[in-house]
Amino acid sequence: MKILIGAERCQGHGRCYDRAPDLFGEDDEGYGKVLGDGAVPPSQERDARLAAANCPERAIDLLEEG
Amino acid sequence: MTADDRFTEDFREQREEEVIGTISEVVAGPVSDWATDFSHLEPEWSADPYPIQDDLRRRCPIAHTERFGGAWLPTRYEDVAAIAYDTERFSSRSIILSNFRPPRELAPIGGSPPISSDPPFHHDARKLLLPAFTKAEIAKQEPATRAFCHSLIDVFEGRDVVDAAGDYAQHIPIRVIADMLGFPPEDGPQFRVFVEDLLEGINLPPDERIERVSRLFDYLLVQVHDHIDNPREDLTTYLINAELYGQKLAPDHVVGTMALLLIAGIDTTWSAIGASLWHLAKNPEDRGRLVAEPGLLPTAIEEFLRVYAPVTMARLVRDDVHWHGVDMKADDWILLSFPAANRDPAQFDRAGEVIIDREVNRHAAFGLGIHRCVGSHLARLELRVALEVWLARIPEFTLADPAAVTWSAGQIRGPRTLPLRIR
Numbered sequence: 001m002k003i004l005i006g007a008e009r010c011q012g013h014g015r016c017y018d019r020a021p022d023l024f025g026e027d028d029e030g031y032g033k034v035l036g037d038g039a040v041p042p043s044q045e046r047d048a049r050l051a052a053a054n055c056p057e058r059a060i061d062l063l064e065e066g
Numbered sequence: 067m068t069a070d071d072r073f074t075e076d077f078r079e080q081r082e083e084e085v086i087g088t089i090s091e092v093v094a095g096p097v098s099d100w101a102t103d104f105s106h107l108e109p110e111w112s113a114d115p116y117p118i119q120d121d122l123r124r125r126c127p128i129a130h131t132e133r134f135g136g137a138w139l140p141t142r143y144e145d146v147a148a149i150a151y152d153t154e155r156f157s158s159r160s161i162i163l164s165n166f167r168p169p170r171e172l173a174p175i176g177g178s179p180p181i182s183s184d185p186p187f188h189h190d191a192r193k194l195l196l197p198a199f200t201k202a203e204i205a206k207q208e209p210a211t212r213a214f215c216h217s218l219i220d221v222f223e224g225r226d227v228v229d230a231a232g233d234y235a236q237h238i239p240i241r242v243i244a245d246m247l248g249f250p251p252e253d254g255p256q257f258r259v260f261v262e263d264l265l266e267g268i269n270l271p272p273d274e275r276i277e278r279v280s281r282l283f284d285y286l287l288v289q290v291h292d293h294i295d296n297p298r299e300d301l302t303t304y305l306i307n308a309e310l311y312g313q314k315l316a317p318d319h320v321v322g323t324m325a326l327l328l329i330a331g332i333d334t335t336w337s338a339i340g341a342s343l344w345h346l347a348k349n350p351e352d353r354g355r356l357v358a359e360p361g362l363l364p365t366a367i368e369e370f371l372r373v374y375a376p377v378t379m380a381r382l383v384r385d386d387v388h389w390h391g392v393d394m395k396a397d398d399w400i401l402l403s404f405p406a407a408n409r410d411p412a413q414f415d416r417a418g419e420v421i422i423d424r425e426v427n428r429h430a431a432f433g434l435g436i437h438r439c440v441g442s443h444l445a446r447l448e449l450r451v452a453l454e455v456w457l458a459r460i461p462e463f464t465l466a467d468p469a470a471v472t473w474s475a476g477q478i479r480g481p482r483t484l485p486l487r488i489r
Contacts, residue, residue, distance in 0.1 A: 011438040012438060013442060014443060017201065018364065018446075028196075029196035050426065053425075053428065054427060056432075056434055
């Protein structure tokens, strides 16, 4: 699984980096950013799904592989 | 170095001459039908707006009123979101619904940027504030906030009943924002008066409203001059020195943003802390679970923010438009109820229930779109610390007198008197 943030949709609510701080962080203005290359280890797929499901702006895309 | 001569009496005279808007007749009194005559200022709404909103969502779903010169109240999540995102049709030039509409020329800046601003100006004014309100930056407020919460509870020693709204919740955001703006902490009691003047005096005669608002601006100008004479590391000095488009900010931008930062963080967070404690006082199972599992608190806080969302915003319709089945006229108000959106069963499972371990909770308590609350990370920090400290120090508490609980009127809703029995 890979995660992406649609920068044009993100408004900096921070629900992703509150909920899944190993996968998401904030930039200098509080907008969400994907940490690393966005690849999600299997053990953190649930966190990624919850982060996406809690984003008020629906700004997080999950790319399922396979 | 030249003296900063932006903040003279002359600037205020100019400002007052510019403010010529439209005043509508004050209509108050009992509501005949919430679908055609709603008013968020009536006691029935303050006491419990949710059954009214649920009823309107089923049968309307966009209510109307002739009060305030004409206003609409959407109650479905979908409609609230669509308006929040549509900054072309719906202007933020006034975000407090009243009997006074500021002139159209006030857009796109508005009186208190960036909350009152429309694109494209909005983006630039907001960008000035964002770095000071990131989660990382706000985390610096935690130790002092925690110590302050403890000091408030220390004073409860020997008392059986305390007012959790007036003796606890209220003081926390007031102290934090006074620190951030660099205002004297002992001025806190005045801030409550400013907040009530701006947010609750909606149906007062216009002259009296103007008089009350000018008291706030008198205070802010004193603070500006003090900061020009004695610059320091705080938001006031930051705004005085900030630049936009290669120039220092216009004086009404500086003072308008200071007013926003002072007012917007107080009533709102005070309401959220109070409503959470009110819920926990009435629901011993939830209270016991949070005392036993403090790690659940951030999840529970999101649920409290959803069901007791304190903030309703307003918009002004830009041009006549047929929108989602209703005919809106230019300059009609929209009461943008995030609380109603947050209880829409089309968006949330078991929308009317409080589920403190709700894992999927895409609520809109801090708004949607470009005006997402700039202070949301600060609000969450204050709410978490306030509840952590309270639950650790006072794990057992109940409503001392349910009939004595009072709620604020207007767009910000939360308990204003909340007597709790703490032993």
